[in-house]
Amino acid sequence: MKKVKITVKRIVVxxxxxxxxxxxxxxxxxxxxxxxxxxxxxxxxxxxCDSAWETMSPFVMTLAHGGEDIYSGWMKNKKSAMISCNDGFRPVSFLLEALDEDADLRRTLSGNTTPD
Structure with a gap:
């Protein structure tokens, strides 16, 4: 599983x-x-933001697991996605990009490091 970079590209009010x-x-x-x-x-x-994460997490999971070409040719970079949160008053556009760096999954939900 890979890390995913999330960049706030635009906030509209x-x-x-x-x-x-x-x-x-x-x-x-x-x-x-x-x-x-x-x-x-x-x-x-x-x-x-919890609300933004709820919207983007399926895309993050897809990219983190090596998914590409979301929506068949939508993005120039096949390992990326442009999504927005679902705040109708202040929508925020996010660029999601799969990184080459592996995720560090040695931490448990409690935050403690598990043995290698």
Missing amino acids: HQDLIDEYENPIENACNLAEGQVFVANGWRKPEEM
Whole structure:
């Protein structure tokens, strides 16, 4: 299984929709354009928005397991995907890229290192 690089490419704000429909909330999105995360196999990177992760995790898993050419010719780089979170007010576009580096799966869910 490989690591997957996740880059925040664009954040769009639909202020007209926010003004008309959204209940005011604080810190709706703490991401910034250019921000980079690395998913270690199936693990959600720290600081990654839970909602965005729920949307992208199937694509991350596919790329981490060697999947290529998602949606048959959609991307120039077959080991990548461009996806967005499902926030209709502030959609964030992410570039996912499979890395050549193997994921470190020696850690358990508790964070302890397992023996080699």
